[in-house]
Amino acid sequence: MKVLTPQGEKIDLLTVNIGPSHPATHGALRAFVALDGETIASAVSEIGYLHRGFEKMVEQGTWQQVLPYTDRLNYCSAILNNVGFCHTIERMFEIDVPDRTRELRVLLSELSRIIDHSVCVAAAASDLGALTNYFYLFNPREKVYAIWEKLSGARLTNTFTRIGGLYRDTYDGFESDVAAVLVDVETGLADAFRLLEHNRIFIERTRGCCPISPEDAIAWGWTGPCLRATGVERDLRKDEPYMGYETYDFQTVVGTTGDTFDRLMVRMYEIQESISICRQVLSRLRPGPINTTDPRLILPGHGKTYHDMEALINHFKVVFEGVRVPAGEFYGSIEAANGELGFFVVSDGSGKPWKIKVRPPCFTQFAAFANLVEGSMVADAIACLSSINIIAGELDR
Amino acid sequence: MSQTANTDLGRELAPATAQERKAFQDHAFQVLSSRFQGTLDAADRWGLTVVLPSERLREAVVFLRDSDDFRLDLLLDITAVDYLGYPGHDEARFAVVYNLRSQRAAGRRLRLKVRVEEETPKVPSIHDLYRIANWQERETWDQYGIVFEGHPDLRRLLNHIEFQGHPLRKDYPARKRQWLSSNDPLVAPMVARLKSNGFTVLENPTPNAPSVEETGLLGKVSREQRNNVENPS
Numbered sequence: 002m003k004v005l006t007p008q009g010e011k012i013d014l015l016t017v018n019i020g021p022s023h024p025a026t027h028g029a030l031r032a033f034v035a036l037d038g039e040t041i042a043s044a045v046s047e048i049g050y051l052h053r054g055f056e057k058m059v060e061q062g063t064w065q066q067v068l069p070y071t072d073r074l075n076y077c078s079a080i081l082n083n084v085g086f087c088h089t090i091e092r093m094f095e096i097d098v099p100d101r102t103r104e105l106r107v108l109l110s111e112l113s114r115i116i117d118h119s120v121c122v123a124a125a126a127s128d129l130g131a132l133t134n135y136f137y138l139f140n141p142r143e144k145v146y147a148i149w150e151k152l153s154g155a156r157l158t159n160t161f162t163r164i165g166g167l168y169r170d171t172y173d174g175f176e177s178d179v180a181a182v183l184v185d186v187e188t189g190l191a192d193a194f195r196l197l198e199h200n201r202i203f204i205e206r207t208r209g210c211c212p213i214s215p216e217d218a219i220a221w222g223w224t225g226p227c228l229r230a231t232g233v234e235r236d237l238r239k240d241e242p243y244m245g246y247e248t249y250d251f252q253t254v255v256g257t258t259g260d261t262f263d264r265l266m267v268r269m270y271e272i273q274e275s276i277s278i279c280r281q282v283l284s285r286l287r288p289g290p291i292n293t294t295d296p297r298l299i300l301p302g303h304g305k306t307y308h309d310m311e312a313l314i315n316h317f318k319v320v321f322e323g324v325r326v327p328a329g330e331f332y333g334s335i336e337a338a339n340g341e342l343g344f345f346v347v348s349d350g351s352g353k354p355w356k357i358k359v360r361p362p363c364f365t366q367f368a369a370f371a372n373l374v375e376g377s378m379v380a381d382a383i384a385c386l387s388s389i390n391i392i393a394g395e396l397d398r
Numbered sequence: 399m400s401q402t403a404n405t406d407l408g409r410e411l412a413p414a415t416a417q418e419r420k421a422f423q424d425h426a427f428q429v430l431s432s433r434f435q436g437t438l439d440a441a442d443r444w445g446l447t448v449v450l451p452s453e454r455l456r457e458a459v460v461f462l463r464d465s466d467d468f469r470l471d472l473l474l475d476i477t478a479v480d481y482l483g484y485p486g487h488d489e490a491r492f493a494v495v496y497n498l499r500s501q502r503a504a505g506r507r508l509r510l511k512v513r514v515e516e517e518t519p520k521v522p523s524i525h526d527l528y529r530i531a532n533w534q535e536r537e538t539w540d541q542y543g544i545v546f547e548g549h550p551d552l553r554r555l556l557n558h559i560e561f562q563g564h565p566l567r568k569d570y571p572a573r574k575r576q577w578l579s580s581n582d583p584l585v586a587p588m589v590a591r592l593k594s595n596g597f598t599v600l601e602n603p604t605p606n607a608p609s610v611e612e613t614g615l616l617g618k619v620s621r622e623q624r625n626n627v628e629n630p631s
Contacts, residue, residue, distance in 0.1 A: 002603040007596030016588065016603040033584040035592060035603065043595050045587045049556040054572075056541070057565050061572050093444070215407050219471050219501055222530035233407040233501065240411045240504045253410060330441045330479075332497055332509065345477060345497065347441075349485050356566075358477040360497070368533040375595065397556055 002035070004042075014042055017379075021050050025128050025383045028393030032370065032382070039378045044371040048397055055398035056358060063323025063352050064090065065164060072158035074342075074359060074395040077120045078113035080149075081337045082395075083162040088243065089333030089344045090164045093326055094298065101289040102166055103244050108179065108282040109161065110244075110335075111275040115186055116142045117338035117390075118226075118268040118275075125265055125387030126197060129206050137192040141185040148178050164324055165299050166292030176283055183276050190272055198266070207262035211373045211385035218259060221372075222365035225340025227389055230267045231259030237336035244335075249278050261381075264388040298324050323352025332360075339363045339390055361395035406502055414505025425467065426508055434458040439511055447495075447509040452521050455496075455512055459524055462498060462508075470498040470506060473524075476534035478514070478542040482568040491516040494544060496524075514544055523549040541566040551587065558582075577624050 002014050014035040020026040029050030035043045055074070059067045071086045072079040084106050091098060098106075119138040126134040146156045151172055153159040161168050197203050213221075215231040228235060236253045238246040254270040256263030292299050300319055305312035328350035334343035340362030347356040366389040373389075374382040414422075423446040430436035434454040439447035450458055462470045474497040481487040492514040500506035512521050523546035525532040535546040536555040543564035546552060554561060558578040563570055589599050 003600040004592060005598035005600065011600070014592075014603070033588055035588060042597065043588060043591045045584050045591050047582060047584060049554075049558070052556040054565060057570075057572050217529075219407075220529045222473055222528070224472070234410050235407075235501055240413060242413055247413070255408070327443070328441075329443045330439070330447065330495075330509075331444050332474075332507075334474075341474065343474060343497070345475065345495065347479055355484065356479055358475065360475045364533070365530050368530055371591070 004035075006037075012037060019379070019382065021047075025386060026391075027124055027387070028391065028396075030367065030386075030391060030393060030396070032374070032386075034374075034379070034382070036379065039380075041374050041377060041379065041382060044374055044382075046367065046371050048367060048393075051393040051397040053398065056356070059354055059357050061353075064326055064354055065323060067354060067357060068162070068164075069158065069160050072160055074361065074398065075117070075337060075339065075363075075392045076157055076394045077392055078117035078338045079157060079159050080109045080161050081113045081117070081335070082342065083160060084110050084244075085333075085335040085337060085342045086344055087162045087164050088335055089331065089346060090324075090326060092333050093329070093331045093346065093348065094165075094295070096165065096293055096295050096298070098166060098293055099290045101170075101287065102291045104282050104286055105167060105171065105291070106162065107244055107246065107249070108279055108286070111278045111282075112145055112148070112179070112182075114275045114338045115272050115279075116145050118272050119186075119189075121387070121390040122193065122265055122268050125261075125384065126193070126203070128383055128387045129203065131196065131200070131203060134193045134196055137189040137196070141182060141189045144182045144185055148175070148182060151175075151178070163292070163299075165295060170291050176286065179279065180283060183279055186272065187276060190269065194269065197269075204262065206380075206384055207265065207388070208260060209258070210261040210381045211377055211388075212258050212260040213369070213373060214259065217369075221369040223340065223369070224365070225336065225338070225362050226254075226267045226271060227259075227264055227366055228340065229254060230256035230263035232257050237334065237341060249281050251275075251278050261384050261388040268390075325350060325352055326354075334360065337362055339366070339392065339395075342395075359395065359398055361398065363389070363391045363396050367391050367396055411504040414503070419505045422506055423508065426462075429461075429467075430458060433461070439509075442509065445507060445509070447511055449493075449511045449513060452512045452514070455510065456522050456524060456527070458510065459496070459498075459527055462510075463527065468500065468506065469502040470500050470508070472499045472501050473497070473528040473530055473534070474499050476531060476538055478538050478544050478566075480542060480566065480568045489513055492519060492542065492544060494521050494538065519544045520547050521545075522547050525549055540564070543567065551590065553587070575628050575630060577627050 004014055005011055014037055016035050018033055020031040021029040031047040033045050034041045055070055059070055071082040074082045119142045123135045123138040149159050150156050153161045215233045218228050218231045232255050234253050234255050239253055251274045254267050256267050300316050301312035306316045326348040328348050330347050332345045334341050343360030345358040349355045373385055430448045436448040436450050439449050462468045477495050479493045482491055490513040494512045496510040535549050538544055539552050540554040540557050559582045560578045585603055592599050
């Protein structure tokens with residue numbers, strides 16, 4: 002198409018679709034770009050290819066039935082979404098979960114963060130042609146999935162937490178499995194670091210590629226590792242500690258320039274911090290109850306249900322009518338792998354949600370994508386897209 | 399780092415105590431009620447939600463974003479609530495909710511709410527105050543049919559361009575199905591984008607996605623098949 006440039010020169014732009022089905026979109030995203038040679042003159046993006054109507058469907062069932070839907074938001078770290086949702090609802094009930102549950106949730110959240118960051122870094126590196134990292138980072142990830150499978154029976158969509166507790170306690174040998182997987186992650190990460198950190202090709206592809214200033218990043222609503230890459234030291238685990246994060250010793254990782262290199266490096270160093278948190282949890286994990294005793298939330302045990310009329314009624318009402326979340330409006334959030342994962346919840350006091358709106362962290366990142374890539378090369382846009390870690394499940398809901 | 403070293407963004411925040419949160423909320427409500435006719439929303443029993451008249455929304459948002467006592471520089475989300483059939487609800491059918499947070503100090507969070515009547519579902523757009531508001535307002539329009547006046551490009555965001563209705567309204571049936579076939583060529587947004595980037599468009603781009611006629615999809619699907627999709631037995 003013929004256009005006049007801002008300088009008044011008449012040029013011919015080529016319009017190209019990147020996606021929705023493109024190896025580098027890792028899901029279904031579409032960017033429609035106008036190219037001047039290999040440089041992106043203008044870009045517009047389209048989302049919604051994975052829109053399933055999460056927010057409509059969760060209004061159809063009970064509060065407990067929301068949980069399997071949350072798995073499918075950020076499916077690279079399903080347990081983090083489970084934790085975020087349950088934590089929000091528990092705050093509406095103003096109840097505390099037992100210590101063991103809180104610690105296990107921290108452990109599982111950090112393991113989820115590790116595999117989520119591994120996916121992002123490994124996929125970004127392989128998009129740039131550095132496939133070896135993929136194996137170094139994905140082999141330990143596979144072992145984490147083996148733990149998930151032993152814990153919950155599912156690899157990807159675990160639905161492991163419950164409102165007021167967990168699906169069940171850990172299995173025998175869980176601690177040693179986690180300790181072993183942490184060593185594997187450490188080794189794989191060290192290998193990936195050696196391949197990437199001082200690799201001239203990687204640095205030249207990612208340094209200075211699609212940077213963003215801290216002020217712009219905040220105006221675009223960015224949170225999480227992408228915001229920290231710009232040098233803004235904000236992490237909900239530190240700023241508004243929840244689930245006892247204030248008792249763990251870890252650092253907030255920040256970058257300096259907010260470019261693709263920083264975004265990936267922040268994630269790699271955050272894996273190290275998460276490993277450290279996991280080890281701290283392992284050292285303090287003690288046997289104990291995993292569910293709250295609040296009868297509004299938790300099913301009575303089988304022994305009681307079979308022999309006690311009130312317990313049977315309680316069981317029936319919790320299952321069929323759902324837990325009765327106190328009426329009102331609440332917003333709760335946690336630091337998920339991509340940033341602030343929030344749930345805005347409206348309850349009318351019944352067993353079904355009136356409304357649940359997810360605040361997906363990568364929505365804000367992808368909204369800025371067209372702005373980020375304008376003026377850079379197509380190949381840089383691919384590198385940039387991998388580094389902002391767009392997960393279509395939570396983007397489109 | 400030089401860019402952030404001078405500001406407070408490059409420094410870790412000390413978590414806010416419960417007293418500090420309470421003091422912030424009290425101060426925020428006091429200011430919003432005296433200067434912008436805000437009223438307390440009793441539905442939020444855990445934090446602070448202030449209901450504002452829609453004509454004061456933009457002023458209040460600018461104030462909250464820029465004044466030193468608040469610096470609510472992060473717009474977390476915009477969404478709406480449909481109260482059709484909500485027990486005991488006697489206000490307007492819809493409310494638009496703005497979720498704000500500060501990155502400059504810990505514990506500064508609040509929500510603003512604008513009540514919207516069913517007959518005139520309109521609120522002023524704040525797309526120029528926060529860049530992310532553009533997409534958030536598009537999503538809210540798509541899902542609830544609330545018009546953001548002054549929005550430059552109020553298109554559907556999550557749903558398909560041919561989609562009819564606004565699915566998160568309580569009177570939209572959850573199991574309703576619609577036949578959606580064509581691609582969005584994105585030509586108009588691209589032209590607008592080029593213009594805003596300083597280009598003069600001499601001829602419109604050709605759509606790169608195949609049309610329905612080209613894919614032959616229309617010819618292959620009978621009216622009966624299409625009917626089966628929209629009205630499953």
